Structure formats: structure tokens, C-alpha cells
Amino acid sequence: MITDILLLVALAVIMFAMGLSLRPADFALVFTRPKAMALGLLAQMVLLPLVAWIVVLVVPMPTDFAIGLLILAACPGGITSNLLTHLAGGATALAVSLTAITSVFGALSVPFVVNLALVHVGGQGGAVDLPVARMTLGVFVVATLPLILAMSLNHRWPEESARVEKLARHVATILFAFIVAGAFASQWRTMMTHAGDVLPPALAINVGAMALAWLVGRLGRLERREKLAVVLETGLQNGALGIFIAATLLGSPAMMVPSIVYALVMNVTALAVIVWARVFCGKEKGGVSPAFSRK
Structure with missing residues (x-):
């Protein structure tokens, strides 16, 4: 089992590396490309959690797994989302900006969604039972604060930050x-026993969230x-944060199982998107301006 201290330190290092x-x-794209930013935030912070809520309400599964899926869906973009967007030939600057904004505001948005899940799915009624303050403080200290600190150093x-960033990443x-x-190792038996409960949802x-993200982008x-x-920003979530919230802040090893499974699934689907983009869309015209393509 991953100890709470090691998990806390590892996640802080991951977020610090992202901040570098x-x-x-990167936040200027909110003003220079408002439509792209708005649709990206809509897909990641609204549509993804919405799809997760629909799935957990429709598909029968243990309560801990349902809450775990909602925890993961509430998390911001992952550490590899920007790199994989670049490999797919996507607008890397947009991906970076979406990651930055969702990560900074994650201290508020993540506890909000998670506590809704605890109330409406977990059946934990009453504000006293819900670790709102602890969760908000935990996410801020371990995830948001290292990110802001690294961004300040980069500014x-x-x-110096550019030299350190490559190694840090x-x-x-x-x-x-x-x-x-x-x-995965600590929850191997649980995952094998309940693979049918977690993998399909x-x-x-x-897939559902990424399909909606593509549709929103097309309509927009x-x-x-x-x-x-x-x-890719919608599909690639911060699984490490999901594991930290479930195992450390909520003290539920079972709730972190969906984050483990999703971390494996999302990389497979992301690879499929990259191959599709490179093979079938590589010659498509209509790229973005150089100013929008971060190098």
C-alpha cells in the first residue's frame, strides 16, 4: 500500500513539475482565444463530470466505485496531457492553458463535485460528516500550491526553470x-474481483466525454x-490526484480503484486518438496560427 506521506510528496512533485x-x-488565452478556452473548460469541468454522473446512475456498481469514478471525473488535466496533445498535433498552448486553469481552480471545483458524490451517491447526509474543509485544504496544499509556486519561479x-523543467517532467x-x-499492486485482488464493475463504466x-468534447468543438x-x-484534455485526468483524494483524504482504498483503472484506460484511448490524428487527419488543413502553437 502506498503510504500517505509518499503519495503526498509524489503528487506535490508532479504538480510542481507541471507548474515549471x-x-x-498561458492564462492570456482566456482573452485571446475565448471561444476555444470556454469550450475546453465546458468539456472538462462540466461535460466530463456530467457523463460520469449519468454512467454511475445508470450502471449498477458498488457505491465506493461510483464515488471513485466521480472523484476522478472531477480532477483537472493530467501531467501527460500537454505532451500527448503535442504528439497528436493538437494546439499545445490551449492544452497547457486548460491544464493551468483547471489545476489552479481544482482546490474549489474538486471538493465541490466530490462532496456532491458523497451526499447523493454515498448517502452521507449532513455537513458535519463531509470533509469539505479538509479536502479543500488538502487539494490546495498538495496540488494547487506547488503549481502556483513553480509558476512563480518560472516567471x-x-x-533556470526551463532547464530544471525537462528533468522535473x-x-x-x-x-x-x-x-x-x-x-494497482495494493488493490490487485479487488480489481480482479470487480473488474467487470469498474472497467466498462x-x-x-x-470515450463518452471525449466524444462530447469533439462534438462541442465541431459545433463551436x-x-x-x-x-x-x-x-485530449477532457479525456486525460490527474489520476494521481484522484488516488490521493480517495486513499488519503477520504481514507477509502476501494474508492481509488476507479482512478487506477481510468489511468490505464485513458492512455490507451489517448494513443488511439494520436494514431487517428496522425494517420487520418495529418494532411487536413486548418491549423492554428503560430502564436497559438506553443513551442
């Missing part, structure tokens, strides 16, 4: 893999690279 790649200018010392990716692998949420007349960024 972000700049205040103050950009050249590799370390963060390795730590994320260890978190998922450690959680996790896949349905992932976003450029192809923007649509790819929105789709």
Missing part, C-alpha cells in the same frame, strides 16, 4: 507511473488542432 512548464501568459527565473512522469503501479466515461467551429487539444 506554465507561464502567466522570476525563466531560463521526467521525474514527475516516473512518479506518476509509480503511484499508479503501487496503487470507466471506458464509457472516458474550432480548428482541428483546437479540437484535438480539447478532446
